[in-house]
Amino acid sequence: MDRENGGNASTSKTIFSDPLVDLKTCQLLSQGAEAKVWQGVYLGRPTIVKQRFNKKYRHATLDSKLTQSRLKQEVRSIVKARKLGVPTPVLYFVEHEASAIYMELVQGCSVKAALHEGKFTEQERHDMLRDIGRVVALLHDGGMVHGDLTTSNMLLRGNSSLVLIDFGLSSNTTLPEDKAVDLYVLERAFTSAHAACGNLFDDVLASYRQHSRMWCPTLNKFAEVRMRGRKRTMVG
Amino acid sequence: MALALGIEGSANKVGVGIVREDGTILSNPRHTYITPPGQGFLPRETAIHHQEHVVALVRQALKEAGVSPADISCIAYTKGPGMGGPLVTCAVVARMLALLWKVPIIGVNHCVGHIEMGRIVTGARDPVVLYVSGGNTQVIAYSEQRYRIFGETIDIAVGNCLDRFARVLNLSNDPSPGYNIEQLAKQGSRLIEMPYAVKGMDVSFSGLLSFIEGAAANLLANGEATPADLCFSLQETVFAMLVEITERAMAHCNAPDVLIVGGVGCNMRLQEMMGIMVSERGGRLYSTDDRYCIDNGAMIAWPGLLAFKHGQTTPLQETTCTQRFRTDEVLVTWRDD
Numbered sequence: 001m002d003r004e005n006g007g008n009a010s011t012s013k014t015i016f017s018d019p020l021v022d023l024k025t026c027q028l029l030s031q032g033a034e035a036k037v038w039q040g041v042y043l044g045r046p047t048i049v050k051q052r053f054n055k056k057y058r059h060a061t062l063d064s065k066l067t068q069s070r071l072k073q074e075v076r077s078i079v080k081a082r083k084l085g086v087p088t089p090v091l092y093f094v095e096h097e098a099s100a101i102y103m104e105l106v107q108g109c110s111v112k113a114a115l116h117e118g119k120f121t122e123q124e125r126h127d128m129l130r131d132i133g134r135v136v137a138l139l140h141d142g143g144m145v146h147g148d149l150t151t152s153n154m155l156l157r158g159n160s161s162l163v164l165i166d167f168g169l170s171s172n173t174t175l176p177e178d179k180a181v182d183l184y185v186l187e188r189a190f191t192s193a194h195a196a197c198g199n200l201f202d203d204v205l206a207s208y209r210q211h212s213r214m215w216c217p218t219l220n221k222f223a224e225v226r227m228r229g230r231k232r233t234m235v236g
Numbered sequence: 237m238a239l240a241l242g243i244e245g246s247a248n249k250v251g252v253g254i255v256r257e258d259g260t261i262l263s264n265p266r267h268t269y270i271t272p273p274g275q276g277f278l279p280r281e282t283a284i285h286h287q288e289h290v291v292a293l294v295r296q297a298l299k300e301a302g303v304s305p306a307d308i309s310c311i312a313y314t315k316g317p318g319m320g321g322p323l324v325t326c327a328v329v330a331r332m333l334a335l336l337w338k339v340p341i342i343g344v345n346h347c348v349g350h351i352e353m354g355r356i357v358t359g360a361r362d363p364v365v366l367y368v369s370g371g372n373t374q375v376i377a378y379s380e381q382r383y384r385i386f387g388e389t390i391d392i393a394v395g396n397c398l399d400r401f402a403r404v405l406n407l408s409n410d411p412s413p414g415y416n417i418e419q420l421a422k423q424g425s426r427l428i429e430m431p432y433a434v435k436g437m438d439v440s441f442s443g444l445l446s447f448i449e450g451a452a453a454n455l456l457a458n459g460e461a462t463p464a465d466l467c468f469s470l471q472e473t474v475f476a477m478l479v480e481i482t483e484r485a486m487a488h489c490n491a492p493d494v495l496i497v498g499g500v501g502c503n504m505r506l507q508e509m510m511g512i513m514v515s516e517r518g519g520r521l522y523s524t525d526d527r528y529c530i531d532n533g534a535m536i537a538w539p540g541l542l543a544f545k546h547g548q549t550t551p552l553q554e555t556t557c558t559q560r561f562r563t564d565e566v567l568v569t570w571r572d573d
Contacts, residue, residue, distance in 0.1 A: 031517075033483040056516065057479050057509040059472045061427050148436045152488065169434065181390070185436035192386050193488070195379075228390060 019098040021049055034070070034168065042092055042102050052099040070168045071099055077144060077167035078103070084142035086135055087163045108159045112151035115194055129200055131162045133207025136186070139164070140179045141213050146170050149186035151193060176214070180221035183208070187226075238309040240544065241297065241333070242537025243290065245326035246318025246346050247370060248277040250286040252297040253533030254308070255541055259356045262301035264527070264534040265293050270410045274403050283321030290329050297533065305337045310549070312540020315343030316561030318371065323557035331555055340549040342540040343556075346531075347372060347563040351383060352542065353535035354497040358522035362573065364491045366482050366510070367563075369498035369531075370395035373478070375437060375485045376563060378571065383563045386485040387437030394474055395500045397441040401470055404452050405463050412530075417467045418503050424468025428461050432473060437484045439477045444470075475506045479513050492519030502529040542570040 026040030026049060038049040052067045054060075071094075078088045090104040111128070114120065120128065132154065139146060146153075147169030155163045171178070183205070190201040209215045237257040244251045244266075251266030269285040271277050298304065313330035314323060334341040351365050365376040365383070373394045375387040395414060402413030407420070431447050433440040448470060455461040461469075482494060494514050496507060507523045514521040528535065543549075546569045 031487075033480065033487045055476075055480075055513070057512040058476045059427055062432070062472060062476060065429075066432065148484075150436065150488065169436065181435055181438075184390075185438060188386075188437070192384050195384075225390070 019049060019051060019095055019100040020093070021047070021102070023049070023051075032166075034067075039105060045092070046105040047092060048089065048103050048105050050101045050103070067099055068096075071096065071101065073170060074167045075101060077170040077172075080142070080144060080172075081139060081164065081167065084138055084144070086139050086142075087157070087161065088167070089163065089165060106155045106157050106163050106165070108156045108163075110152050111154040111156060111162070112193060114156055114159070115151060115197060115200070125200075126203060128156070128162065129203035130207035132186075133204040133209075134211045135162055135164060136183070136204075137208045137210075137212035137215070140182070140218065143172055143174045144170060145173055145178045145182040147182065147185075149182055150189035176217040176221040177225075179214075179218045180225045183218070183222050184225045238541060238545065239301075239303060239307050240310050240312055240342075240537040240541035241294070241308050242312040242344070242349075242533045242535070242540055243294075243326045243330050244314050244346070244349070244531050244533050244536045245286045245290065245322045246314045246316070247322065247531060248282050248285075249531040250289050250293060250322070250326065251531060251533035252290070252293040253535070253537045254297050254301040254303065255534050255537040257541065257545070259538070261534045262303065263297045263299075264532050265296045265300065266530075266532050267293060268411070273406045273408050275409075276399065276403070279319045279321040282319060283325045286322050286325040290326065293533075294329070294333070305333075308337060308339055310334075310340045310342055310540060310544045311337075312342045312344050312536045312544075313555070314346050314349070314536050315550075315556070316346065316558035318346055318557075318559065320557065320559050323559070327555060327557050331552065334552070340544065341552065341555055342543050342548065343550045343554070344536045344540050344543070345561055345563065345566045346536075347374065347376075347561075348383060348566050348568070349535040349539050350497040351376065351495075351563075352539040353528050353532075354495045354522065354524055356538060357524050357528050358495060360493060360495045360520075360522040362491070363493040363495035363522055364482060364486050364489065365495045365497060366478060366501070367498045368394050368478060368496070368500035368506070370399055370500075372498060373439065373441075374563060375482055377485060377489050377491060378568070378573075379489075381568045381571065383566065383568065385562070385564055386488060387439070387481040390435065390438050390440050391442040392445065394439075394441055394478060395498070397445045397474060398470070398500065400445055401448055401466075404449055405466070412499065414500055414503060417471065418505060420464050421467035421471045421505065422464075424462065424464035424466070426461060426465040426469070427472060428455065428465060428469040430469060430473045432477060434477055434480055437481050437488070439481055441474065444473065471503075471505055475503075475509050478506065479509050482510065483513055483517070486517065486519070492517060493522065494519065495522040497524070497529060499530045502526045539570075546570050 026038035093102040248269040253264040254262040267289040373389040
């Protein structure tokens with residue numbers, strides 16, 4: 001899910017029931033692949049409402065199963081990640097009936113936007129990349145993977161301090177394989193979206209190695225996963 | 237106007253196509269190596285099949301197009317990716333024709349062939365491309381002279397998953413296992429729960445295949461599912477995964493249109509599901525039928541001709557084949573956006 005796409009305010013029907021906060025008073029921030037993100041006010045606080053909508057292309061049974069399990073997983077993971085010290089938005093409320101999550105509005109831009117706009121000094125960029133490595137290490141050491149690590153799923157609170165969002169594909173796991181795939185997904189996000197900026201991912205990986213207690217099996221597996229990528233040219 | 241003759245034979249289809257500079261396909265005959273039910277195609281037998289048919293196909297292509305060898309400006313062949321033996325067979329033929337007719341030769345990436353064929357046939361300008369076949373599963377978007385891979389399978393291709401499942405049910409390989417699964421799935425109605433593996437913009441099908449290979453016999457014996465139900469459930473699950481990663485890539489690069497290419501791309505259920513997703517996002521779905529989705533000679537001739545018009549040819553000593561050749565390795569000189 002991507003916060004940058006200032007999506008169009010389409011009027012597709014909401015599912016299950018209407019959320020507690022009247023979405024008519026809210027502003028649609030973006031329409032990602034599986035949820036709409038609104039900005040509104042809940043109990044007097046500026047709030048993000050993330051509502052999953054049903055995907056009409058999917059078989060209804062499969063769709064509701066996926067929607068429900070991802071909603072539950074996202075909520076659990078946000079709470080668990082915070083306990084681990086990983087910065088995430090504060091959770092305000094969950095409304096299963098409407099498939100909606102209410103959470104803190106993080107003021108600031110995404111890492112993707114920040115890198116594209118190039119508003120960092122060399123040092124600031126280096127620090128931020130190292131911070132990404134540290135936070136991902138924290139998450140992995142705590143027995144979790146994010147599942148969709150991209151630069152659009154990382155926000156910068158006040159344009160400086162890192163916040164992870166969108167835990168919809170996260171899972172609880174301690175397997176090096178899962179952590180390695182998590183890193184691989186992040187590497188691909190860097191190479192596909194920030195190809196012009198050079199080897200940004202190297203800084204992330206160096207910092208991950210420094211901060212993760214279990215870096216060794218994970219990074220060995222990571223090398224394996226990289227080789228597994230299909231149709232890669234190999235020497236020897 | 238310049239004409240290109242393309243030879244494709246990276247898998248079990250061997251095809252020869254002749255394309256004109258304006259994108260008109262003058263001829264595009266092909267022959268498919270069909271194995272008995274329960275069996276896949278092996279490199280050696282497939283290469284022999286291609287060797288038996290390729291010369292006749294070249295003759296047929298020239299005849300149908302109504303042109304003589306003197307009219308051909310260049311020869312294009314599939315450099316990779318694909319199976320070694322079949323690839324080499326076609327490369328030898330391409331080299332021989334290039335020397336015989338004294339024209340330049342151009343090695344073409346098979347995946348880029350699918351993308352360019354899809355673009356010229358449908359008129360799509362800059363779509364997100366879902367390339368799904370027996371050997372490949374990729375979500376691709378163009379940026380800065382390369383077709384970049386945003387998502388792909390981390391193990392087996394979706395077509396491979398379907399083909400191998402067809403062997404479990406002993407479905408016919410004629411015309412293709414995927415086609416027979418599609419027809420049988422129309423009679424299915426019960427959705428069997430299967431592993432659903434989306435990792436970011438990547439997908440994984442090997443766990444799903446292991447699951448169904450293990451569970452199919454029991455489900456069928458206990459009467460919990462019919463073969464049609466299994467086909468139906470498999471299609472619903474894998475296609476939902478594919479549409480989901482395509483949508484993720486669209487959100488990521490903010491692109492409204494989708495083009496589906498590759499053999500699995502002629503599946504009508506996949507096209508239907510993708511169409512619903514794309515229309516919800518206010519975009520357009522571009523898809524082609526089996527003439528262009530399935531491997532053919534014209535899809536190699538066309539990008540070969542584009543490269544030729546931009547001064548790219550392959551020196552004879554470099555007209556090798558490679559089984560591993562990624563879509564993003566090709567420098568796309570013929571697009572200026």
